[in-house]
Structure formats: structure tokens, C-alpha cells
Amino acid sequence: MDAFNPTKDDRFTFGLWTVGNTGRDPFGDAVRKPLAPPYVVKKLAECGAWGVNLHDNDLVPFGSSAATRDAIVRDFKAALSDHGMCVPMATTNLFGHPIFKDGAFSSNDPKVRAFALKKTMDAIDLGVELGAKIYVFWGGREGAEADACRDPRVAIQRMRDALDFLCGYVRDQNYDLKFALEAKPNEPRGDIYFPTTGHMLHFIETLHHKDMVGVNPEVAHENMAGLPFQHAVAQAMEAGKLFHIDLNAQKIGRYDQDLRFGSEDVKQAFLLVRLLEGTTGGPRYAGPRHFDAHAYRTEDEDGVWDFARGCMRTYKILKVRAQAFDADPSVRELIAPTKDPAIDPLLSGYTRDKATKLRQLAIDPDATAARGLRYERLDQLMMEHLLGVRG
Numbered sequence: 001m002d003a004f005n006p007t008k009d010d011r012f013t014f015g016l017w018t019v020g021n022t023g024r025d026p027f028g029d030a031v032r033k034p035l036a037p038p039y040v041v042k043k044l045a046e047c048g049a050w051g052v053n054l055h056d057n058d059l060v061p062f063g064s065s066a067a068t069r070d071a072i073v074r075d076f077k078a079a080l081s082d083h084g085m086c087v088p089m090a091t092t093n094l095f096g097h098p099i100f101k102d103g104a105f106s107s108n109d110p111k112v113r114a115f116a117l118k119k120t121m122d123a124i125d126l127g128v129e130l131g132a133k134i135y136v137f138w139g140g141r142e143g144a145e146a147d148a149c150r151d152p153r154v155a156i157q158r159m160r161d162a163l164d165f166l167c168g169y170v171r172d173q174n175y176d177l178k179f180a181l182e183a184k185p186n187e188p189r190g191d192i193y194f195p196t197t198g199h200m201l202h203f204i205e206t207l208h209h210k211d212m213v214g215v216n217p218e219v220a221h222e223n224m225a226g227l228p229f230q231h232a233v234a235q236a237m238e239a240g241k242l243f244h245i246d247l248n249a250q251k252i253g254r255y256d257q258d259l260r261f262g263s264e265d266v267k268q269a270f271l272l273v274r275l276l277e278g279t280t281g282g283p284r285y286a287g288p289r290h291f292d293a294h295a296y297r298t299e300d301e302d303g304v305w306d307f308a309r310g311c312m313r314t315y316k317i318l319k320v321r322a323q324a325f326d327a328d329p330s331v332r333e334l335i336a337p338t339k340d341p342a343i344d345p346l347l348s349g350y351t352r353d354k355a356t357k358l359r360q361l362a363i364d365p366d367a368t369a370a371r372g373l374r375y376e377r378l379d380q381l382m383m384e385h386l387l388g389v390r391g
């Protein structure tokens with residue numbers, strides 16, 4: 001036991017599909033046996049996780065009878081209560097079955113769209129029965145290869161119809177549930193609609209019940225689009241829309257790797273934890289810290305639990321490093337905001353008077369530009385905190 005051992009207060013969660021990943025990939029078969037959901041609950045609790053998340057079919061196999069479903073749910077609930085675990089988030093598998101080969105909510109076939117809504121309403125009922133407060137939508141098959149197959153504007157309208165319909169369902173049932181939309185640029189489709197968190201944030205503003213809809217950004221997905229993840233998360237937080245987060249790691253320019261949190265681009269992981277934990281003084285993210293990642297294909301089951309503990313430990317280590325970095329007087333001096341009482345009040349809230357005063361300011365652009373900002377020193381300080389030689 002040490003300070004980096006996870007506890008329930010850390011609110012760490014994993015999906016059944018993450019630690020349960022059998023290592024099957026497009027080039028090879030499974031390398032690990034499937035794990036029974038109640039067993040995953042027990043093992044995650046032993047590792048120090050707070051909760052477990054699921055797709056409908058991670059728990060209840062596709063096509064199960066009502067009696068089988070109820071028996072499975074009963075056993076799973078017993079495991080949750082035996083091990084003090086919760087289900088903060090649930091979602092629907094709208095990508096596995098061949099019916100979804102050309103999308104679910106955006107499909108050209110009304111039968112497919114109807115089936116997707118039916119399946120999602122059932123999965124919402126299941127999630128709520130297990131206590132979920134957040135419902136994730138990841139439209140893995142909502143996209144195209146032969147892009148002429150549908151007008152992308154129609155795809156957007158169909159996605160809006162589906163989300164408005166499902167918000168209506170949740171409200172009609174009086175469920176205490178919010179939606180979180182997850183963007184991804186490609187994979188499994190050649191292109192997926194709403195490729196980034198920024199696209200999702202705009203789309204949400206067009207929904208009928210936009211207050212109950214936020215985002216679920218994922219490290220790997222924003223990286224696949226070549227974008228800095230922490231900026232997407234910051235925009236979501238600033239808009240009050242960070243309802244959930246998928247933590248993992250990813251090398252830029254690759255397929256969706258879903259690696260152990262912090263195992264690639266440690267600097268970005270550090271900046272992300274710093275942002276989520278509010279160590280700079282800004283608001284802290286209060287939701288679950290969910291790991292949407294899986295163990296390397298080289299691992300047996302022991303390696304899976306090494307992977308899970310690794311995700312949580314790295315998060316906690318980065319949190320301590322971020323606290324030390326932001327408390328370091330040399331850092332604070334370098335990032336202290338430049339204040340100018342004569343100028344600051346003129347910069348927001350337009351009035352004609354402010355515009356006139358702004359025009360009258362004597363600002364010497366060359367003298368202002370000549371000042372070095374010492375970001376080399378700032379970044380090196382960050383590296384030294386990160387590498388453990390400072391703080």
C-alpha cells in the first residue's frame with residue numbers, strides 16, 4: 001500500500017468491455033478467455049475501482065429471453081452489492097450486430113432506425129435499473145465509406161431526431177439520467193459523423209432538450225484527429241458539458257489503440273489530470289474517471305489486473321505531480337497573469353466610450369513584442385516535475 005493506491009473516493013471506473021477485452025483484433029483470435037461480469041465486479045473492487053460500466057450486451061447477450069435477462073441482472077446486482085460497487089454509466093451496443101452495418105440512427109432504412117431506438121430504450125431501462133446516471137452514445141457505425149450513399153445533412157437530422165426522441169423517453173419515464181455524446185473521427189467506419197468533441201458540442205446546442213445532453217470525450221479519439229485532448233476537455237468543461245470522460249492513451253496517427261492511461265504522451269496526460277483536478281485553481285471535474293482502455297494482447301488475466309491498477313496509479317501519480325507543479329513558486333511566478341488596471345476594464349463589455357479609449361491607448365508594438373515569455377523555462381520546470389526531480 002502506498003499513497004498511489006486507488007480508493008473508492010477517487011471515483012475510478014472501467015467498462016465490462018475494457019478489462020473483459022479478449023484481445024481479438026482484425027488479424028487474430030482471442031488470446032484471453034471471456035470473464036463473467038460478476039467476477040469482473042469482484043476483481044475490479046479488489047483493485048480499488050469505484051464502479052463498472054456496461055453496454056447492454058456486455059451483460060445480457062443479444063437475443064436473450066426476458067427470463068434469462070432477469071436472472072443475469074439479479075446475479076450482477078448481487079455482485080455489485082457484495083463488493084460495494086456501482087454502475088455510474090451505461091450505453092448501447094449499436095455496432096456489433098450486422099443490422100447496424102450502415103449505421104443505427106443514421107441508417108437509410110427506417111426498420112434499422114426503429115430497431116436502434118427499441119434497443120436503446122431497452123438498454124436505458126437496464127442502465128437505470130442498475131443505477132446509472134449517465135448514458136453514453138458512441139455512434140461507431142454512424143458514418144460512411146461510399147459517401148454518396150446519403151446526404152450528410154440528412155444523417156445529422158436523423159441523429160437529432162433519435163436523440164430528441166430518446167430524451168423524450170427518459171423524461172416520460174421520469175428517469176434521472178443524462179446523455180453524454182462521444183465523438184470519434186473514424187474506425188470502424190471510413191469516416192464517422194461528428195468526428196470531434198467540438199462537432200458534438202455544437203450539435204448539442206441544436207437539440208430539443210439540450211440541458212440533459214453533454215459530451216464524453218476520449219483521449220484516443222481526439223488524438224486520432226490530431227488534436228490536443230486537453231483543449232477539447234477544457235472547452236467542454238467551460239461550457240458545463242463535461243458529463244463523462246474516457247481515459248486511455250494513444251500514439252498520434254494510429255488506429256484506435258485504447259492503451260493504458262498515461263502510457264503514451266505523458267505530458268498530455270499530465271496536462272489533462274491538471275485540468276480535471278483543478279490544480280491551477282479552476283473548477284474541478286466531479287464526474288467518474290472512466291478508463292476506456294484494454295490490456296496489451298500479450299497479457300494473460302494477471303496482466304489485465306496489472307493494466308487496471310496501472311491506469312489508476314498513473315492518474316494518482318500525475319495528480320500529485322500536478323499539485324506540486326502548481327504550488328511551485330517558480331511556476332506560479334511564470335504563469336501569474338499580467339494585470340494592467342488601465343487596460344483590463346476596457347477589454348470586455350463593448351461601449352462606444354471603451355472603443356474610443358482603446359483607440360487612444362499608446363501601445364508600442366515593438367517594445368511589447370520584444371519581451372521574452374520564458375516558456376522554455378516553464379516547460380522545462382514541468383518536465384522536471386514530471387520526471388520526479390522537483391517538488
Ligand code: GCO
Binds near residue numbers: 092218
Ligand atoms: C471505441 C469507443 C467505445 C465506446 C464504448 C461506449 O471503441 O472506440 O471508445 O469503447 O466508448 O463503446 O459506447
Ligand code: MN
Binds near residue numbers: 220221256258292
Ligand atoms: Mn477508443
Ligand code: MN
Binds near residue numbers: 138182292
Ligand atoms: Mn470510448
